[in-house]
Structures are given as structure tokens and as C-alpha cells.
Amino acid sequence: MMTAKPPFDQLVRYHGARVWRVCRAVLGPVDADDAWSETFLAALRAYPELPSGADHGAWLATIAYRKAVDAARARERRATPTPDHGDRVSILGQPGTGDDELTDAVRSLPDKQRQAVTLHYLADLPYAQVATELGGTPEAARRAVSDGLRTLRKRLAGPPSGGRP
Known part of the structure; x- marks a missing residue:
């Protein structure tokens, strides 16, 4: 049945x-x-x-x-979550080994300079590609990188040494 x-x-x-x-x-x-x-x-x-x-x-x-x-x-x-180590990353891309002073100095640059320095030195793009990404000429990109580097050198050099305060 x-x-x-x-x-x-x-x-x-x-x-x-x-x-x-x-x-x-x-x-x-x-x-x-x-x-x-x-x-x-x-x-x-x-x-x-x-x-x-x-x-x-x-x-x-x-x-x-x-x-x-x-x-x-x-x-x-599944990936295992790890503790949050913040967003500090070194230039070499190794978390936790970054130079805090350099990172802060780069972050404090004006937008155009920060983007140009990042694209040229960290992304390793030539000035023509930096110009394409930022909108402008390769000469303007080169100038933004140059201005950014000059600003970084001043900020990171600290007060001048040599007897004067």
C-alpha cells in the first residue's frame, strides 16, 4: 500500500x-x-x-x-579577521613600518601636490600619465610634484641648524 x-x-x-x-x-x-x-x-x-x-x-x-x-x-x-592596525602604511607597502612624520607631511600637502607626488612616486607613473589623471599638462604635473617635494623637504628638515634659532 x-x-x-x-x-x-x-x-x-x-x-x-x-x-x-x-x-x-x-x-x-x-x-x-x-x-x-x-x-x-x-x-x-x-x-x-x-x-x-x-x-x-x-x-x-x-x-x-x-x-x-x-x-x-x-x-x-573564510579569511580570518585580524586586529585593526590603522591606516598607516609605509612607502614600501609594508603595514606598520611607515614613517609617521612623512605620512603626516604628505597628507598635509595641498590636494594637487599630494595627488601628483603620490601618482608619480608611489604609483610610479610618468608625468604624462599624472597629467592625464589630474587633468592638465605634463609640465603642470611636473611642477606640482616639484612643489610638493619642496614643501615636504621644508617640513621634514625642521629648523635650520647652525647657531641661529
């Missing part, structure tokens, strides 16, 4: 706790909710093809276990 399959929402009510326990056992309480939802979404898609005499609880528990294992594997592949 063939029995009709129960409505899907009835499976959720009857077996939801079992699915939750499987997901929680594999993943812990934080990620279990997502795996529970993924289990029932996958089951809903496959439910029309499920034979009417199948053990629904075992079928759902198997799906839950596989979804939880997939989630655990995905969690292992």
Missing part, C-alpha cells in the same frame, strides 16, 4: 528540531540557523522526487549533516 507524502510544512514541524540538533552538533549555535535554513531549502527542491515511502526524518537529517559539513568547510576557508 502506497502512502501519500505529507505536505512539506508538516515535515518542517515534525523534523525541524531534529535538523536543528544535527546542525548545532556540527557547527555550534552561531552557524546552525543558516544550515537549518539551507537544509529545508534543499529539501524543498528535492521533495517532489522523494519516494513516498522514504524515511523523512533520516532523509532530512542526512541533508542537514551535509549542509552543516559544507558550512564548516566554508568557514575554514
Whole structure:
């Protein structure tokens, strides 16, 4: 005798706790909710093809276990957050080794000079490309870089030495 399959929402009510326990056992309480939802979404898609005499609880528990294992594997592949070290980066691109005084001095340059110095020296663009990026001529880009460097030298040189204050 063939029995009709129960409505899907009835499976959720009857077996939801079992699915939750499987997901929680594999993943812990934080990620279990997502795996529970993924289990029932996958089951809903496959439910029309499920034979009417199948053990629904075992079928759902198997799906839950596989979804939880997939989630655990995905969690292992995710990037691990690291402490925020601020936005200080050296000229060489090595975080945390930057010269704070130089960084502050570059940031304090007028916009055009800061952008020109950055594009020419840090991005290693020729003056023609700097001009294209900033809108202007290569001569204007060269001048902005030159003015920026002069300003940086003055700021970083400190007070002149040689007997006078």
C-alpha cells in the first residue's frame, strides 16, 4: 500500500528540531540557523522526487549533516579577521613600518601636490600619465610634484641648524 507524502510544512514541524540538533552538533549555535535554513531549502527542491515511502526524518537529517559539513568547510576557508592596525602604511607597502612624520607631511600637502607626488612616486607613473589623471599638462604635473617635494623637504628638515634659532 502506497502512502501519500505529507505536505512539506508538516515535515518542517515534525523534523525541524531534529535538523536543528544535527546542525548545532556540527557547527555550534552561531552557524546552525543558516544550515537549518539551507537544509529545508534543499529539501524543498528535492521533495517532489522523494519516494513516498522514504524515511523523512533520516532523509532530512542526512541533508542537514551535509549542509552543516559544507558550512564548516566554508568557514575554514573564510579569511580570518585580524586586529585593526590603522591606516598607516609605509612607502614600501609594508603595514606598520611607515614613517609617521612623512605620512603626516604628505597628507598635509595641498590636494594637487599630494595627488601628483603620490601618482608619480608611489604609483610610479610618468608625468604624462599624472597629467592625464589630474587633468592638465605634463609640465603642470611636473611642477606640482616639484612643489610638493619642496614643501615636504621644508617640513621634514625642521629648523635650520647652525647657531641661529
